[in-house]
Amino acid sequence: MDPLRDDYIIKVKEVRKSFKTVQAVKGVSMALPAGKFVALLGPNGAGKTTLVEMIEGIQKPDSGEIVIAGMKWKDNEDELRRIIGISLQETRFIDKLRVTETLLLFASFFGLGKKRVEEIIELAGLQEKRKSYVVNLSGGQRQRLALGLALINKPSVLLLDEPTTGLDPNARHEIWDILKRLRSEGNTSMILTTHYMEEAETLCDHIIIMDSGVILKEGSPEQLLENESGEKTVEFTLDNMLIPPDINQPGMPFRIIREASGEKARVMVRNLDTEIPLFLSFLKEKGLRIKHMECRRRTLDDLFISLTGRRINE
Numbered sequence: 001m002d003p004l005r006d007d008y009i010i011k012v013k014e015v016r017k018s019f020k021t022v023q024a025v026k027g028v029s030m031a032l033p034a035g036k037f038v039a040l041l042g043p044n045g046a047g048k049t050t051l052v053e054m055i056e057g058i059q060k061p062d063s064g065e066i067v068i069a070g071m072k073w074k075d076n077e078d079e080l081r082r083i084i085g086i087s088l089q090e091t092r093f094i095d096k097l098r099v100t101e102t103l104l105l106f107a108s109f110f111g112l113g114k115k116r117v118e119e120i121i122e123l124a125g126l127q128e129k130r131k132s133y134v135v136n137l138s139g140g141q142r143q144r145l146a147l148g149l150a151l152i153n154k155p156s157v158l159l160l161d162e163p164t165t166g167l168d169p170n171a172r173h174e175i176w177d178i179l180k181r182l183r184s185e186g187n188t189s190m191i192l193t194t195h196y197m198e199e200a201e202t203l204c205d206h207i208i209i210m211d212s213g214v215i216l217k218e219g220s221p222e223q224l225l226e227n228e229s230g231e232k233t234v235e236f237t238l239d240n241m242l243i244p245p246d247i248n249q250p251g252m253p254f255r256i257i258r259e260a261s262g263e264k265a266r267v268m269v270r271n272l273d274t275e276i277p278l279f280l281s282f283l284k285e286k287g288l289r290i291k292h293m294e295c296r297r298r299t300l301d302d303l304f305i306s307l308t309g310r311r312i313n314e
Helices: 048-056 077-083 099-109 114-123 139-151 169-185 197-203 221-225 272-285 300-308
Strands: 008-019 022-033 037-041 063-068 084-087 157-161 189-194 206-211 214-219 232-238 255-258 265-269 290-296
Touching: 008 048, 008 189, 022 048, 022 189, 022 206, 022 214, 037 048, 037 197, 048 063, 048 157, 048 189, 077 084, 084 139, 099 114, 099 139, 114 139, 114 169, 139 157, 139 169, 169 189, 169 197, 189 197, 197 300, 206 221, 206 300, 214 221, 214 300, 221 300, 232 272, 265 272, 265 300, 272 290
Parallel strands: 037 189, 037 206, 084 157, 157 189
Antiparallel strands: 008 022, 008 063, 206 214, 232 265, 232 290, 255 265
16 A cells, blocks of 8 residues: 555554664554555564554654644644544553443543443443443453443544454454444544454455564455465475474475474475475485375465564464
């Protein structure tokens, strides 16, 4: 997406941020169209949170420019706070307030009342917990409440920093259901940071893959997975042994990507008919015997591995 276009609600241009000797964000440019959901996908340390904190106004860029709804943070903080909703990995609540009381408190910050609180309780699926103290909520319920608080002012921009980290699959899908409903309404633009491939692919119109402070690749899930290189992914394990760390050799027509445990690896091939026999011959020459081999469609995880040589969660 071209960050210089005028029809984007968020535009980030050549933004950089360093902390002492660490360059967290290295000249990143990106943009968010109105009504679209964008994922910042990458491992811990990729620079996702730092980038979002600069968009939120929590951090100040060392250089570059951030424009939100035509405004910069300087001299426009009050107005921007009214159009942005934020939910972090962990939200600190007042434990001895009830769910309804917590929502009423936040609603009062925006001059809103009980009607909006009831809408949020329904949206977040907290009807049965409205009278519960926050301290007694489960992790998933607390995150749904945090998301509800981020949405209470009907923000035109929603910024979510790994909102499902640490949640069990059921709780994660409950958050997804709320965001899918929000996306279908088309009134909110969202930036979601995550290191869950499935989360990005399920929820977002556009995915930006980050690592080490830079953008590696971006596009819709379909564009990223249309396999422009023609590669296919072949996963394999060896019979009664781990995969040697030095399995790759100079001049090989393919690259073998070994998992850290050594139990499994994958090889990217362009032509199954010609390269699989070469691959099997290579293993035979090395004295290695295949136990299991499976060819499957490419995933975002495969794309990340092809770009970085490692898994997103390593």
